[in-house]
Amino acid sequence: MSVLWILCPIVAIGAIIDSIAGGGGLITLTAYVAVGLPPQIALGNNKFASTSGTTIACIRYIKGGQVDWRVGTLAVILSFAGSLIGSNLAALYADLYLQYLLVFLVPAIAIFMMVKPNFGQARERTKQATLFLSGASGLVIGAYDGFFGPGTGMFLTLIFTSVIGLDLLKSCGTAKVVNLASNIAALATFIIRGNIDYGIAIPCAFSSILGGYIGSGLALRGGAKVVKPVLLLVLFLLLAKVVLGMLGIQ
Template identity: 35%
Template sequence: MEVTFELLLALFFVAGAAGFIDAMAGGGGLLTLPALLASGMSPTQALATNKLQSSFGSFSASWYFVRSGIVSLKEMRLAIVCTFVGSAIGAEAVQYVDASVLTSLIPLLLIAISLYFLLAPTTKADQGESKLSEAAFALSVGGGVGFYDGFFGPGTGSIFTVCFVAIGHFSLVDATARTKVLNFTSNIAALLFFILAGLPVWEIGLVMAVGGFIGARMGAKVVVSKGQKWVRPLVITMSMVMAIKLLWQQHQDTIVLWFN
């Protein structure tokens, strides 16, 4: 694979757009992963490089939310630890387990997430107490979704968000802020395993990281200023797009035969 200035510039802007979208609704990987594969990388290199660049974007959004006072790292410390451990175990397990079963289930899960946000009433921060204790939430949601992100990945942000809304009774803005913190945690844990395996393409990953960092900061500002007016439709849209994309990839040959 030849790394040219034109390629780096194109991937920089792709990462910027992905970071902007991902900070608000998740699904930025829909843009970056296909772009990396199209550049000539192997699938494992593309996954590793995507984790590298997305870690910077999720850090940018997380840091903005923390500095804005929307989320407290101290209050989330248990969930952060559980997410890190879960993602690390998932990243290790994926090297030994066939992920084909998950591949078939993820589109259905994303469609369910979309329908939840589409049909559920607007959430408010004072809607009620969490259905789980802090420890139970951290272990089940942080550890469970963290494992999924390390093992497979698509839709992790949307899954975290729906858990914070449906189980934790957070507003969508607060849920989005907490999602980015845990998403960054799971990204870093998985990235460490990819680095140990020597998989990331650093030159491309770091250039994309700059674009993703800038885009994510802009997206985080939109979340704070526009709130649910923008975030809710984007969560629905990105979840549906991801589901359709995965279903197309899995059943492309069958769909083509239907129309022929």
């Protein structure tokens, strides 16, 4: 029970961040491991709770009209294919190469966001370009998720904004839909393998639902003024995780 007093508030905070910009798992998964859960149980519990929070966030974004289904549907389909490719690559190559890349890439993305005055504003693209870019984005980010994973939702939001041309809020909503699909697939695997401690997972799921509701509401009301600083925060957390991992500190 004492573990839940620690986990539930952290999971709620992580869900707020995740529903706004993605990347909440950088906080919540660390918390599950920190309280002593075995790695596979920590992953299963994290996926169980985060799927609950993501579902609520998705519903609010959909009701708010902040999901581009043309982009999201194709990205969902190809993200599954990308995840299969990435997970197979992970079995062949060390993720250290990607970590070195992220050390340079993440600060570059943060600087780009800060110095580009029109970042997050919608841009018109042709239907053909939108379909091609959404499919390519789903494939690439799905491969990243299967190979490494942290910050997947954040990268989806960034790509939907800077590459496909959605406004920042619609990018968040669309990224949530893509994330939910992959979360459900992964959650099914954890349930089948028995990698969930329901005594911890269910209370944390309620915390995640609360966080997802609050976070999506903040994003819908505040728009880019809320989303952009949270994206920068998640970029910083990802950079910190990668650097600490390379130093052997988990």
